[in-house]
Amino acid sequence: MAKQKAVAVIFGNWDESYNELPRWVLGVQLTMPGTVAVLRTCPVRVGAQHDESQAFRHCKPLVSIDGTHLYGKYGGTLLVAIAQDGNSNILPVAFALVEGENAESWSFFLSHLREHVTPQPGLLVISDRHNGIKAALEAPDGGWLPSAAYRGFCIRHVAANFTLTFKGKDARRLLVNAAYAKTEVEFDYWFDILRSENPYCDEGRRFGHMTTNISECVNSILKGVRNLLVCSLVKATYGRLAELFVRKGREAEAQMGTGQQFSQYLVKCIEANLKTARCFTVTVYDRDNSEYTVAETTPTGSFSLGTYRVSLGSQTCDCGYFQALHFPCPRALACCAYSRLTWQPYVHQVYRLSSVFGVYQMGFTPPIPEGFWPPYAGPTVIPDPNMRRAKEGRPRSTRIRTNMDDADPNRPKRCGLCRQPGHTRRSCPQAGRPTGTAGN
Template identity: 50%
Template sequence: MAIGVTMSLFTGTIVDLETRPRHLMDLTVRDARIFHRVFWSFPACVEAFKYCKPVVQIDSTHIYGKYKGTLLLAITQDGNKNILPIGFAIVEGETLGGWTFFLRNLRSSVTPQQGICFISDRHESIKSAFRSLGREMSAPHAYHVYCIRHISANFMRRFRNKEMQRIVVNIGYSKTIQDFNYWYGLLRDNDEEATRWLDNIPREKWAQAFDKEGRRYGHMTTNLAECVNSVLKGTRNLSITAMVKSTYFRLAELFVRKGVQVQAQIASGLIFSESLMKAIQENQQAASSIYVRQFDREEKSFMVDEMSPPQCGRQASTFRINLRSHWCDCGAFQTLHFPCRHVLAACSHIRLHWEEYVDNVYRLQTVFNVYHKEFEPISNKGYWNPYNGPRLCPNITMRRPTKGRPKSTRIRNEMDIREGVQRKRCGLCRNEGYSRRNCPNIAGSSTRS
């Protein structure tokens, strides 16, 4: 039976260490425990998440070194598209128990807010963990959705068709029901079995058009977690304590650097983040070709015509806008939580300030609050309080074999499948079926009978 120990270190670090009894023959060793799982997060990350987008991407990556294990990660993003890890765990693998342990600690200690959107792949252990946690990880307290990149990879493994895979991605990224139906119709015309395969996945879990309240903030993949995986690649072969220290010092440096950058931007007079202003400028350029046909100033409702029809197959060029409900027919306004080109055209037509229709997460003051809390410095180890608990031992069954040829660290999955892989050709004559070593066309020595 595993025993969980929750503690707060001198730096305020949130730690949940789970151990198991150690047995020697048939006897239980009282002064020793076997390491099983550990979760950790930092107070600055907990405080920072309050000012980030209410979106958390979760993913896993293998750790290397003497012992096996899996590193679980929780990643979020601020209003200036900066990536911020907020929770870590080392578990025995992608099991139901490991994911439940991680999500329970993440929910209770780091992300207790209502309506958080969690994005992950469709691994059975993750889905089972969300179900096992019950009310705290289900709507309206939390929302679990899927990564479209993993869905398209699973689709590719099943149907092996690059063109249909591209259509599936476009279906997922469609912001309106009309666009969704257009791409869905193309897929159905190609292969009805493919559409039946997609219908087995709830649309609100993977299609942006069915994200009515914009909980995803435009995030359709777990790419943020993949980026952190690559950053921690040089750390994953270290011991657990070294990994914890690495995350501590890297995040401490990140908070200082980003905090200084945002403070300088505020001092220069900027109100919104650079990423938002870049998007607004692009939308303002596109808004020059939009004509406001009619409007109701009191109800703040508009009807606009776009001179050039938008891409992605949509035929209509007339859009309805309601500023009170933050709604536009194009879907971008409610999805991204800042004005689209149609809203900017409507606001410009009646001299309204578009700034009031921007979500607070994109304001520089909010971004500054993300990095406002500092990491406490670590004191000299000689001043730490003495530890009087049981001795912690590694799990011998998780130890990697030391003999034999080392295995490649590259773990291939269905995303590595390539369509239409050609057979190997001879390097000399370029014919298939043999190599240059046994090529029948190679020049050899002649003998006389």
């Protein structure tokens, strides 16, 4: 209660913040035409049409979705959709404030995500196995059914649920190894029991993403604002996103000024693969279709490690990495060198600097001052009294804990006051010092 009162003193009234939010959104839409905002009370109001200049068109064709709880005076959940550009930068593309994670709220969020942000066919959605997400993605009119879109499960959540029934670290390790397998033979070797789910056949849609870690990263960044008023939370999220676009845009522009064609992430991967490519012996077995056989040996050339088929025409390799990551593996690079071909045409467009720069080319304009906000004639927005947290007692945690929440036993415990290891808050040498004398 004391924390809620302190937040109210700094940021304003909790209840009035709900009704302030629609006017602030109108101010943002006036500042940045093309901004999509949907306010659903009763009846539903839908915002502007889809803007073809939005950043997601230049990202990898996948999106990671997740929800995180709010901890202010009123409960609720912040739903987020996260993408990634060709330089492995995390990019938030959509947010929604809802009453909780259920089928209705996920349907609301995913339907507008599909309409306004991710209309591309063949999109992959990575999430946990929440029943609300499952119901929303399987809705006949939602636009998320194959072949319009596909779903992939976060392997960390699958492994956490798996170990509840099948105990032991070896079982978990086999499951994770099977999920990360790039070929069907390797998958069958590690865990044949999972064939009914068939997680291997993603046909390269994952771009190497096996978890919802990019969503969890954004959740951790937003942890500090989840205690704020609803309007202050939205303002802080908008401000941090604008700062991200400015910073990453300058980095991409600076890289383009050097004359590079590809992202730093791809250049590092190609350089590492080129070092490995020296251990391959290449022979052509179909020159017309650019198909090769590649024999891998040890660095000394004394032992053979296997033979692979590589097709530059169809951009595939028996190792599975070429088609999974969408840029040449070491074996494909060896084939390019053997035929005196450049490897650049075999790289997916998303890794080009022009695509990375296209993500951040849209500038953010600071919202206009409150006195210039347009008038709002819509319904008065008030918080749901049923979402009000208990007025007395310590709030109960509703989080369902799994082994992902367990602390690392090898990680040293730190003091809650000075964040240094080796002691606790009670025995901290900084405790009791006057303010401003900590560094003396």
